[in-house]
Structure formats: C-alpha cells, structure tokens
Amino acid sequence: GAGVSQSPRYKVAKRGQDVALRCDPISGHVSLFWYQQALGQGPEFLTYFQNEAQLDKSGLPSDRFFAERPEGSVSTLKIQRTQQEDSAVYLCASSPLASNGEKLFFGSGTQLSVL
Amino acid sequence: DQQVKQNSPSLSVQEGRISILNCDYTNSMFDYFLWYKKYPAEGPTFLISISSIKDKNEDGRFTVFLNKSAKHLSLHIVPSQPGDSAVYFCAASARGNDMRFGAGTRLTVKP
Numbered sequence: 325g326a327g328v329s330q331s332p333r334y335k336v337a338k339r340g341q342d343v344a345l346r347c348d349p350i351s352g353h354v355s356l357f358w359y360q361q362a363l364g365q366g367p368e369f370l371t372y373f374q375n376e377a378q379l380d381k382s383g384l385p386s387d388r389f390f391a392e393r394p395e396g397s398v399s400t401l402k403i404q405r406t407q408q409e410d411s412a413v414y415l416c417a418s419s420p421l422a423s424n425g426e427k428l429f430f431g432s433g434t435q436l437s438v439l
Numbered sequence: 440d441q442q443v444k445q446n447s448p449s450l451s452v453q454e455g456r457i458s459i460l461n462c463d464y465t466n467s468m469f470d471y472f473l474w475y476k477k478y479p480a481e482g483p484t485f486l487i488s489i490s491s492i493k494d495k496n497e498d499g500r501f502t503v504f505l506n507k508s509a510k511h512l513s514l515h516i517v518p519s520q521p522g523d524s525a526v527y528f529c530a531a532s533a534r535g536n537d538m539r540f541g542a543g544t545r546l547t548v549k550p
Contacts, residue, residue: 366528366540430482
C-alpha cells in the first residue's frame with residue numbers, strides 16, 4: 325500500500341501489561357511522528373523522528389512510553405505497565421520533509437483499550 | 440495548555456449552503472496553519488493550508504482565511520456536500536516545529 329500503515333488496528337490490554345504498536349511510514353518519508361488522541365480531543369504530539377534520530381520526545385507523558393525507529397523506516401511505540409489513562413487512539417504520521425510543521429500523512433491509528 | 444482551540448464541537452448545515460468552521464490560537468509564533476479532515480476509523484487527511492504571510496488560500500470549494508491580529512482562522516466550504524460530513528481539525532506550527540491540533544469540529548451536511 326502507498327499509505328501509512330499501523331498495526332494492530334485494535335489492542336486490548338490488561339492494566340500493567342506491556343504493549344507495542346507498529347508504524348510503517350510511506351516509503352522514503354524522512355519524518356515520522358506519533359500522536360495520542362483521546363476521545364473527543366485532537367491529536368496530541370508524543371514524539372518525532374527524522375530518519376532514525378529521535379529529535380523530540382517532549383510529548384511522551386511518562387517514562388513508561390518509549391519509541392524507536394532503528395533503521396529510519398518502521399517505528400515502534402512501546403508502552404510499559406499500561407494504565408487506564410493510556411487508553412486512546414495512537415496515530416502515526418509521516419512526512420517527506422525534514423520538519424514537523426508541514427503536511428502530515430496519517431495512518432488509521434491503533435485504538436488501545438486498557439482494562 | 441490548549442494553544443489551538445475549536446470552540447464548536449459540532450456544526451450542521453444544509454447541502455448546497457456554506458459551512459464555516461472556526462479556529463482560534465494563542466501562540467503568536469505560529470506561522471503555518473492547516474486543516475485536516477477525518478472520517479470515522481480513518482486517520483486525519485490533509486485538506487488545505489495557509490502560511491502566515493497570506494490571509495487567504497483557496498482550493499476548489501475550500502477556502503481558508505487567516506486573521507493574524509485576531510489570531511483566528513476559518514475554513515469555508517462552498518457549496519457543502521453530504522460527503523463533506525466529517526470531523527475537521529485545525530492545526531498550527533511554529534517555524535516548522537511542533538504541530539498542535541484543535542479538538543475538532545464535527546460537520547454534518549444534510550441532504
């Protein structure tokens with residue numbers, strides 16, 4: 325496919341469980357972003373990669389959240405010891421440009437429910 | 440702190456009429472503004488953007504207006520079509536960094 329692909333589409337986790345969310349950006353896109361979208365809210369910035377370098381992780385809500393993009397393509401967002409407040413849709417976006425203020429291409433998101 | 444605000448959670452208009460979606464921002468450093476459209480179970484898709492050096496940008500049925508002094512932008516859709524029914528997010532960035540989103544406005548266009 326030509327778009328940003330995220331998996332799984334839905335994830336149900338028990339409180340305290342670790343989860344890993346995957347993002348396949350559009351091929352060749354330099355920039356990759358993770359956003360968290362709570363119900364009824366807009367996307368909230370979590371972290372930003374330019375190729376394999378994580379240039380901004382200021383939006384990660386706690387040290388339980390960790391993201392990586394080791395080869396500058398696929399990215400994984402990991403949440404350790406999930407809590408109920410982590411329940412949200414996690415959106416991945418990519419951009420062909422080396423900045424995070426331009427047009428973004430979003431995936432369909434992973435809906436995480438923590439019980 | 441909500442730097443981008445969409446104060447109307449929903450808007451309903453008749454097919455063929457104009458839809459006006461509003462957005463306010465607080466950060467005077469924002470210099471690039473975007474509108475995204477989101478259908479259920481899909482990610483947001485880019486619709487239209489405007490740089491702070493302009494006050495209007497038009498693309499077909501969609502026009503974005505920027506009023507820097509009021510820190511306000513709006514999206515006009517004319518004429519509105521049922522397929523325009525979606526959630527619309529306003530977004531802003533400063534010098535290519537930190538794109539911030541509003542909470543969204545759900546537009547319903549009635550046939």
